[in-house]
Amino acid sequence: MKPVSFDWDDLRAESWGQIGIAAGGIAGAWGVDIAVVEPGTNHVIDRFRLAGSNTDGINLWAIARTYMQQGPDALPKWPYPPRDWNNDVGLNLARKLAPRVKWPAGMDIESRSAP
Structure with a gap:
């Protein structure tokens, strides 16, 4: 697999159900x-798949939109530090x-810098 980046303006969230x-x-x-x-x-x-449930997907999309539109300082303060799954x-x-x-x-x- 090859990493690919996309322009934020070209992304759309789609809710689906089966x-x-x-x-x-x-x-x-x-x-x-x-x-x-x-x-x-x-x-x-x-x-590509963002989440396997609507609730998770809606929440993840809201976090991504907030980050991209307002920067990392606008994100909620989480009680636990983020995990680096590589380590x-x-x-x-x-x-x-x-x-x-x-x-x-x-x-x-x-990916680590502000929008």
Whole structure:
């Protein structure tokens, strides 16, 4: 996989839902995807999952919008520091065996700076 960045103006949040028949009756799933559109249009050129539930997706999208529009100081103060999953693997075998994320230098600096 190759890291890719997108212009903030070309991103759209999409809420989705699926309902189907399962062994125990009717089952449903909901979530939020991010659609990437061609600049100046609504033609979707890429799409990726933000969250597997509407509540999580709505909250994550609100945090991303706040950060991009107002900067990191506008974000709520969390009681716990953020985790660096590259270094905090704990007892999770999948995280211990997974390859470590290595961002290109320019993308790493851009992602850590204010909008």
